[in-house]
Amino acid sequence: MTSPSRPRNGSSRPSSEKSARTPKRVAGMAAGTPSDIPKKTVYRLSLYLRCLGLMVANRESIVSSAALASVAGVQPAQLRRDLAACGPLGKRGTGYEVVLLRNRLEEILRRASLQAVILVGAGNLGQALLSYKGFAREGFEIVAAFDQRPPKTRAGKIPVQTMSRMLPVITKGGIRMAILCVPGAAAQRVADQLVEAGIHAILNFSPTVLHLPETVAVNHVNLAIELENLSYFAR
Amino acid sequence: MTSPSRPRNGSSRPSSEKSARTPKRVAGMAAGTPSDIPKKTVYRLSLYLRCLGLMVANRESIVSSAALASVAGVQPAQLRRDLAACGPLGKRGTGYEVVLLRNRLEEILRRASLQAVILVGAGNLGQALLSYKGFAREGFEIVAAFDQRPPKTRAGKIPVQTMSRMLPVITKGGIRMAILCVPGAAAQRVADQLVEAGIHAILNFSPTVLHLPETVAVNHVNLAIELENLSYFAR
DNA sequence: TAGATTGTTAATCGATTAACAATC
DNA sequence: TAGATTGTTAATCGATTAACAATC
Incomplete structure (x- = not known):
């Protein structure tokens, strides 16, 4: 959507994430990088x-x-x-x-280039993350945001678009990463759409375990579980 | 600050978190719970x-x-x-x-009781989390928020107080858990104050590794690192 | 009973740590 | 050279998985 000052990263080669059986390594890297880092x-x-x-x-x-x-x-x-x-x-x-x-x-870690990311699900947490400036500081730019029903008020400078715009935006921009903040019930369906559209990595804030091809990298952040876990150990 | 409908949890017994040498187990639990869960x-x-x-x-x-x-x-x-x-x-x-x-x-997992939590650092991310309703839904209530310089605009219904109020609020409320969102440079100092005041568990969003006594449980969430990690594997 | 599925033991796998030879 | 600190190997530790006896 905006045009960043740092160059974007147009790369290839997906890789896997913790899926039951796969070894927790990644094979085959771009030139100049060691081939195999856990x-x-x-x-x-x-x-x-x-x-x-x-x-x-x-x-x-x-x-x-x-x-x-x-x-x-x-x-x-x-x-x-x-x-x-x-x-x-x-x-x-x-x-x-x-x-x-x-x-x-x-x-x-490929920090040279600014990475384009989209955010899907502009509910409570999604809007919060949209207005979070920490991502930009670390080399990530949220270039577009989507929601089933875009809220009228816009949290940051990024407008929230309707979900049907997702596919063209991803394709046209060659976007590879997405932040997922939709409700748990919708998460798997939306994730499938994202992968279909060409997304290779998902940072998942939805309280749902995603079942996706091994070629897609998924990191899961569940704030409620983090707190619950702490509360268990805080006694 | 508010009076929750579910009873609060007043318990004892702190425990440890991943610190270099400690076994990743927890010994000695309240009655009715297995003694040792990794x-x-x-x-x-x-x-x-x-x-x-x-x-x-x-x-x-x-x-x-x-x-x-x-x-x-x-x-x-x-x-x-x-x-x-x-x-x-x-x-x-x-x-x-x-x-x-x-x-x-x-x-x-002690989900029966509503857990009181304070939030420290009402900057960008802190305010975002303040307005996040997901915590409440899972049994956690942010009962107070603090910042070095409280912003005028209040994100949620919780007022942001000045940091000097921290100690009395924690002591008086018997609060045991805190969400830490201060800038990296202040994180260790503020964490020390929290522990001093009686906090036993910290969910740390600050980009700093905290060095605290083993009796304090710490979980670390770094959104930028999560994304960076993904971007490494997304090729 | 026969079939199914748990609880648990033993085997495997991976990650961490200690120790030390290589070398600056 | 002597002292220090890395890179790496071998030992340890913990977590995951396979397999199966117990039992519903």
């Missing part, structure tokens, strides 16, 4: 990247695995193992060059 | 509970591990193992009684 490691790489951002801001030039691990809240051995999966990045006896390491992680 | 299992119990809710609505009376597992997106063996951790609940040769199983899970 999902949990990728997640932690994002974490390390954020810690490194702080260190760059603090003008720190070298960091040891012990120091970075402590900030990130992991064991040094795990950090080294995770980073080793990205190729040899440190200098024995010295540590890691902060800027170099950050750049490499950004490269691996 | 964290990941507790998480999935919430999932099963939601699936069972649908089945109750559909008037299904019996469900097999195979059927429930399929809906929840897990393996039947895993489901049986998870449920077995809650005591013997099924009938061999038959399956599980839907209502009975749901009731038992609600009991274990």
Whole structure:
């Protein structure tokens, strides 16, 4: 919808997410990236990247695995193992060059380009996320929003369109990622439509477990379950 | 702040969360609950509970591990193992009684009582969450909200108070859970204050890894990282 | 009883950690 | 060189799955 200042990412190659039997790895990456990084490691790489951002801001030039691990809240051995999966990045006896390491992680996580995302379901949570500026800050742009019945009031600067516009917008824009916030009862149906239209990754806020082809990546965020889980352990 | 219709939960006994070395179990529970359920299992119990809710609505009376597992997106063996951790609940040769199983899970997850929660940090995301009705629907009530500089406009019906009010409100209300949405730079400091004031569980949306005593449960939700993770696998 | 399905044990798998040789 | 710290291997740990005896 809008034209971002950073270039968009037009890439290929889908991959899988935790589905019962599949190994939790991803094979076949774009050139320059290690071929096989476990999902949990990728997640932690994002974490390390954020810690490194702080260190760059603090003008720190070298960091040891012990120091970075402590900030990130992991064991040094795990950090080294995770980073080793990205190729040899440190200098024995010295540590890691902060800027170099950050750049490499950004490269691996493809942070160079602005990623176009659509949001589907502009109910309570959907509107909340629409007005959340955190995504933009991290390189994601919500380029369009859809709802069965678009609300009159618009939360952010993005207009909410009727759901029937979804297919053309996805196709025309070559969009690959979607944030799903529809009610649980509609989630599977809408997700099927999204995949049909060409979406390869879904961040699912709906309280429903989606059954989709393994080629589609799905991450599930359920705020109620997070709280419920906490409340169990908070006694 | 408001007086909920369901009774509040006044309980004791804190417990730990994933900290480097601790076993990912929880020892010592209130009466009537199995003593030792792994964290990941507790998480999935919430999932099963939601699936069972649908089945109750559909008037299904019996469900097999195979059927429930399929809906929840897990393996039947895993489901049986998870449920077995809650005591013997099924009938061999038959399956599980839907209502009975749901009731038992609600009991274990303490869904009977309305849980009081405070929200700290009413910036972009904080305000969004304040206006999110999903929490209430699942038995959590945000009873107060705080910010360094309370915004003039109030998002929901909860007024945002200045941060200095935090301690008295937590103490007086006997609040045990908090949702943390302050900027990364302030997160650790505010978290320390919360723990000091008596908070035992924190749902942390701030982009900072918190270092807290093991007696405090922390769940971390980072929307940007979720998206970044997806974008890695979406090719 | 025969058929079905749980609860549980043993086997597998994957992820984390400790330890140390390589090397800066 | 001596000291430090990585990259990596081997050991440990925990979680998942397969298989089956118990039993409804």
